[in-house]
Structures are given as C-alpha cells and as structure tokens.
Amino acid sequence: MEAINKVEFYEGYNKPQLNNIILNDQEIKGILAILNxxxxxxxxxxxTAQGDTTIYQLVLYSRELIAYIYPLFYDGNVWYWHPWDTSIISNEIKNYIKKTE
Structure with a gap:
C-alpha cells in the first residue's frame, strides 16, 4: 500500500455517495497508518442496539490500472474493517471520511 496516491471515501452500500477525496500525501500516509x-x-x-452499522467504502488508488475497495464500518462506537480478519481501527479515521463540501 506504499504507492497509494489517491483515497476516496463513500458512504453507503447499494448506492454509495462520495464523501471525500484525498490527494495530499501526508493525509494518505495518516489514513494508511490508521489502517495498518x-x-x-x-x-x-x-x-447494533442503536440500529444498523454504517457502511463506508474506502477506495485506494495507485499507478496501477485497478483500484482497491475495502468496506469500513461504524457501529456508533467502534470503527472497523475486514481487510482479511476483522480489525478495529482508531476513531481518527472519521476525520478523513467527512463529506466533501
């Protein structure tokens, strides 16, 4: 994941809506650090006592012809994803998922 040069966050599963596009190298490194x-x-x-888990799509771009898409989840308390096994990630990820103005 070192060659990532663009990150997009989408909210939703069936009809995901773009929340944010990140091109800044320092921000990308911050996102990758949180995930790693x-x-x-x-x-x-x-x-799920308060309702369904919110689903986000994380799209990682590099110079390759394909992008990598991973679902991120938020249950109202905990952020997590399933790159292979379930991994709990820092709440700091929410700072990058903000909606694009």
Missing amino acids: EGKIESSFSPN
Missing part, C-alpha cells in the same frame, strides 16, 4: 495500526479482533461483534 488496527488491532485484529476476530471475535468482535458490532453493537
């Missing part, structure tokens, strides 16, 4: 520093929690179960 996640804590694997294979037995994690999201809290």
Whole structure:
C-alpha cells in the first residue's frame, strides 16, 4: 500500500455517495497508518442496539490500472474493517471520511 496516491471515501452500500477525496500525501500516509495500526479482533461483534452499522467504502488508488475497495464500518462506537480478519481501527479515521463540501 506504499504507492497509494489517491483515497476516496463513500458512504453507503447499494448506492454509495462520495464523501471525500484525498490527494495530499501526508493525509494518505495518516489514513494508511490508521489502517495498518488496527488491532485484529476476530471475535468482535458490532453493537447494533442503536440500529444498523454504517457502511463506508474506502477506495485506494495507485499507478496501477485497478483500484482497491475495502468496506469500513461504524457501529456508533467502534470503527472497523475486514481487510482479511476483522480489525478495529482508531476513531481518527472519521476525520478523513467527512463529506466533501
């Protein structure tokens, strides 16, 4: 993931809406650090007492002809994703998912 040069965040699953586009190298490094520093929690179960988990799409671009798409989830308390195993990530990720003005 070192060659990532663009990140997009979308909200939703069936009809995802663009929330943010990030091109700044420092911000991209920050996002990748958050993802890489996640804590694997294979037995994690999201809290759905307050409703369904919010789903986001993380799209990572590089110089390759394809982009990589990963779902991110927020259960109202915890951010997590499933790159391979369930990984709990820092709440700091919300700073990058903000809606584009």
